[in-house]
Amino acid sequence: MKDKVGAPATDSSDNGVNRRDFLKVGATAAAVAGASSVGMAESASAAAYNPKKFAGTTVKILLVDGERDQEGIKDKISYIQKTHGIKVEVTALALGAQLEKIQSVLRASTSEYDIIDNLGFTVSGVVGGGLFTKLNDYIANKELTAPTYNYPADFPAGQLDYTSRYDVANNKFGGKDVYLIPGIHSGSVIMFYRKDLLSAAGIPVPKSWDDYIDAARKLNTGGVSGTTMIAANDVSLILVDWYARFASMGGKLMSGTPGAKNYKPNLNGSTAVRAVQHMIDCAEVSPKGVGSFGFTESVDAFSRGDVALMLCWSTIAGSAFNPETSKVASKIGAVQIPGDANTTGRPIRGGWGLGIPKNLPKKRKDAAWMVMQYITSASFDKYQMDNFQTDPNRRSTYADAALNKKYPYLKVAGQAMENAKMLDVALIPECFELVGEAAREFNLAIIGSQTAKQACANAQASWEKILKRAGHLA
Amino acid sequence: MLYSLGISFFEFDRVAGKWNFLGLGNYKEILSDKVFWSSILVTGVMVGVALIVEVVAGVSLAIFFGQKLRGSKFVRAILITPMILNPVVVGLMWRALLNPQWGLFNWFIGLIGIDSPPIWLADPKWSLWTLIFVDIWQWTPFIFVVVFARYQALPTDVFESARVDGASPLKIIRYITLPLVSSAVVFAAIFRGIDSFRTFDLVYGLTFGGPGRSTTTLSFYSFENGFVYYRYGFASALSYIMVIMATIGFSVLLKWIPVRRNH
Numbered sequence: 001m002k003d004k005v006g007a008p009a010t011d012s013s014d015n016g017v018n019r020r021d022f023l024k025v026g027a028t029a030a031a032v033a034g035a036s037s038v039g040m041a042e043s044a045s046a047a048a049y050n051p052k053k054f055a056g057t058t059v060k061i062l063l064v065d066g067e068r069d070q071e072g073i074k075d076k077i078s079y080i081q082k083t084h085g086i087k088v089e090v091t092a093l094a095l096g097a098q099l100e101k102i103q104s105v106l107r108a109s110t111s112e113y114d115i116i117d118n119l120g121f122t123v124s125g126v127v128g129g130g131l132f133t134k135l136n137d138y139i140a141n142k143e144l145t146a147p148t149y150n151y152p153a154d155f156p157a158g159q160l161d162y163t164s165r166y167d168v169a170n171n172k173f174g175g176k177d178v179y180l181i182p183g184i185h186s187g188s189v190i191m192f193y194r195k196d197l198l199s200a201a202g203i204p205v206p207k208s209w210d211d212y213i214d215a216a217r218k219l220n221t222g223g224v225s226g227t228t229m230i231a232a233n234d235v236s237l238i239l240v241d242w243y244a245r246f247a248s249m250g251g252k253l254m255s256g257t258p259g260a261k262n263y264k265p266n267l268n269g270s271t272a273v274r275a276v277q278h279m280i281d282c283a284e285v286s287p288k289g290v291g292s293f294g295f296t297e298s299v300d301a302f303s304r305g306d307v308a309l310m311l312c313w314s315t316i317a318g319s320a321f322n323p324e325t326s327k328v329a330s331k332i333g334a335v336q337i338p339g340d341a342n343t344t345g346r347p348i349r350g351g352w353g354l355g356i357p358k359n360l361p362k363k364r365k366d367a368a369w370m371v372m373q374y375i376t377s378a379s380f381d382k383y384q385m386d387n388f389q390t391d392p393n394r395r396s397t398y399a400d401a402a403l404n405k406k407y408p409y410l411k412v413a414g415q416a417m418e419n420a421k422m423l424d425v426a427l428i429p430e431c432f433e434l435v436g437e438a439a440r441e442f443n444l445a446i447i448g449s450q451t452a453k454q455a456c457a458n459a460q461a462s463w464e465k466i467l468k469r470a471g472h473l474a
Numbered sequence: 475m476l477y478s479l480g481i482s483f484f485e486f487d488r489v490a491g492k493w494n495f496l497g498l499g500n501y502k503e504i505l506s507d508k509v510f511w512s513s514i515l516v517t518g519v520m521v522g523v524a525l526i527v528e529v530v531a532g533v534s535l536a537i538f539f540g541q542k543l544r545g546s547k548f549v550r551a552i553l554i555t556p557m558i559l560n561p562v563v564v565g566l567m568w569r570a571l572l573n574p575q576w577g578l579f580n581w582f583i584g585l586i587g588i589d590s591p592p593i594w595l596a597d598p599k600w601s602l603w604t605l606i607f608v609d610i611w612q613w614t615p616f617i618f619v620v621v622f623a624r625y626q627a628l629p630t631d632v633f634e635s636a637r638v639d640g641a642s643p644l645k646i647i648r649y650i651t652l653p654l655v656s657s658a659v660v661f662a663a664i665f666r667g668i669d670s671f672r673t674f675d676l677v678y679g680l681t682f683g684g685p686g687r688s689t690t691t692l693s694f695y696s697f698e699n700g701f702v703y704y705r706y707g708f709a710s711a712l713s714y715i716m717v718i719m720a721t722i723g724f725s726v727l728l729k730w731i732p733v734r735r736n737h
Contacts, residue, residue, distance in 0.1 A: 125488045233684025289574025291596035429488045433703040
C-alpha cells in the first residue's frame with residue numbers, strides 16, 4: 001500500500017537484500033575480516049602498519065551508558081595498552097547527559113574526549129555542523145590503518161550512509177566523506193514470536209499486518225497476551241512500533257526538502273492513521289497497562305512468557321534468547337517484521353557512529369584513530385556481540401557461523417540491518433522534538449483519549465509548527 | 475544566572491553553531507504556547523494539593539510523635555527514609571510498585587477488595603494524582619522533621635500550666651502548640667513549596683510528563699526544551715518566567731501568612 005502522497009521513500013539501502021544475498025555478502029566479508037580475527041594488533045607485520053606508533057599517549061572515549069557499549073572496551077583496556085601502548089579511559093553517561101556533553105565538548109576550544117560515540121538521530125546536528133574530523137585520509141593511509149580493516153565492504157551500505165558518511169556541504173546523509181565509523185553497536189527492529197504458541201494454535205508466522213493482528217487476537221487466551229509494544233509516552237513508540245508499521249505499509253513520512261523550505265510531514269495521510277489504528281487494535285490484546293510500557297516492561301513481559309508476539313530492537317530484546325534472563329528462551333523465534341501485500345517489512349535503522357572531534361591537536365587525533373580502528377574492528381565487533389549481545393556493525397559478525405549457532409536471531413537481525421530504513425527526519429536537528437510530539441499524540445490514542453485520526457491530525461499540526469519555526473517549511 | 479538571562483533572548487542554531495538574536499521572541503512564544511499554560515495548571519495543582527496534605531500530615535505526625543510513645547524513635551527513623559532517597563530513584567521505584575502486571579501496590583489494594591484498580595501512570599485521569607501521592611509520600615517527612623525539631627525545643631512549663639488549668643489536649647494543640655510551632659511550619663511550607671514548584675526529577679523518573687501532557691510541570695517542560703530538544707534560549711526564558719512567578723508568589727504568601735504574632 002502506498003501513502004496518498006506518493007511512492008515509498010528510498011535511501012541507499014532501498015533495494016531489499018534477500019537471505020541468500022545477505023549470506024553471500026556476509027561470507028565474503030567474513031573471509032576478508034577473518035584474517036584479522038585475533039585483532040588488529042596482530043596485523044602489525046602487514047604493510048607498514050604499526051599499532052604502537054602512538055605508544056605512551058592516552059585516549060579518552062565518551063560513550064552512552066545503559067546499552068552495554070562500554071563493557072567490551074573496559075575488558076580490552078589492558079589489551080590495547082599491551083598491543084598499542086595507548087592508555088584508554090572510558091566515560092559512559094546516560095543518553096540525555098551524553099548528548100548534552102557532546103554539544104559542549106565539540107564547541108570547546110579543545111575537546112576533552114578523543115573519541116565520541118554519536119546516536120544516529122543526532123548525526124546531522126553534530127557532523128552536519130562540521131564538528132568531526134574527516135576520516136578518509138586515515139582510512140587510506142597504510143601506515144595508520146591495518147590492511148585487514150575492510151572498510152567499507154564489511155559494513156551494511158545503508159548503515160554507512162547513516163552513521164559514517166555525511167555530505168557536510170549540502171547537509172545530508174551519505175556522500176563520499178567519512179566522519180564516523182559505525183559502532184559500538186548498530187541495530188534494527190525484528191519480530192519475536194513464541195514458536196510453541198503459534199504451532200499449538202496452528203497459526204503461521206504473520207507476514208502482513210493483517211495477519212499480525214489476527215494472530216495476536218487468536219493467541220490472546222489462557223493468560224497470554226497476543227502482543228505487546230512500546231506504547232508509553234516515549235520516543236521509542238514512534239521509532240520502534242509506529243514507524244515499523246507505517247514504513248512497511250508503504251508510508252512516506254516527509255515530502256520536499258528542508259533546504260527548499262517545503263519539508264512537509266505526511267502524518268495525517270491514510271497510512272499514518274492506519275498504522276496508529278493498528279497499534280490501538282494491538283493494545284486491546286496487549287498486557288494491561290501497555291500504555292505505560294517502555295522497553296523494560298515489554299521485553300520483561302515477553303521474557304516471562306506472558307506475550308506471544310513482539311516487535312523490538314534486536315540489540316535490546318536479544319536477551320529474550322538467554323535462558324538466564326528468559327523463561328521462554330527455547331521457545332522463541334525471530335523473523336523480519338511484517339509487510340503488506342505489495343510491500344516488505346521495512347524496520348527503522350538504528351545505531352551509533354564513533355568519531356574524532358575536529359577540535360583536537362593532530363597527534364591526539366592520530367592516536368584516537370588507532371584506538372577507534374581497534375574498537376570498530378571485526379574481532380572487537382564479534383567480542384562485543386558474543387559477550388554482551390549488542391547488535392554488531394559488521395556483516396562478517398552477522399554471518400559468523402559460531403555466533404549464529406549461539407544466537408539464532410543474529411542472521412535475522414543482520415538481514416534487518418541490510419533492509420532497514422533511516423527515519424526521514426533524522427536529517428534535521430529537530431528530529432527528537434518531532435518524534436517526541438508524535439509519540440505524545442499516539443500514546444493518547446492508544447490509551448483511548450483520542451482517535452487515531454485526531455492523533456495524526458494533532459501530530460501533523462505540531463510538526464508543521466516546529467518545521468516552520470525551524471525554517472524548514474515556509 | 476546572567477548568562478542564562480542573556481541566552482533567553484537568543485536561539486541556538488546547532489548546525490551553524492551560532493546564536494541568533496530573537497529579542498523577546500522566546501518570551502512571546504512561551505506566552506502563546508498552550509503547553510506552557512497547561513504546565514502552569516499542572517504545577518499549580520501539584521504545589522497546592524501536595525503542600526496542603528504534606529503540611530497537615532507532617533504537623534500531625536510531629537505532634538503525635540511528640541507524645542514520646544514507646545518505640546517512637548524506631549518508627550521516626552523509618553518515617554524519614556523516603557526523604558533521603560533520590561527523587562529519580564523514587565520515581566523508578568514507584569513505577570515498579572505501580573506496574574499494572576506485577577506491581578506490589580495493585581496486589582495490596584486487591585487484598586482490600588479492589589479487583590480492577592486504575593492504570594495509575596497510563597491514564598490521564600489518574601497520572602497527576604499518582605504523582606502528587608508519591609510526592610506526598612516522599613516529602614511529608616521533611617515537614618515532620620522540621621516541625622518536630624521545633625516542637626521538641628518548646629518549653630514544657632507552658633504545657634504543664636495549661637494542663638493544670640484544665641485545658642483539653644485539643645485546646646492545647648489549637649491555642650498553644652500550633653502558634654508556637656507556626657514559624658517552623660511556615661519555614662518548612664515555603665521551603666517545600668519552592669521545591670515542589672520546581673519538581674522535575676520525580677516527573678522524569680515516574681511519568682516523563684505523560685500521558686499526553688497530564689504531568690508536564692513547568693520545570694519538566696523547561697528541561698525537555700533545554701536538554702532533549704536543545705532549545706537553550708526557550709528553556710532559559712521559561713526558567714526566568716518561573717523565577718518571576720516564584721518570587722511574586724512566595725512574597726505574597728509571606729505577607730499573607732503571619733509568622734510572628736504581634737500581640
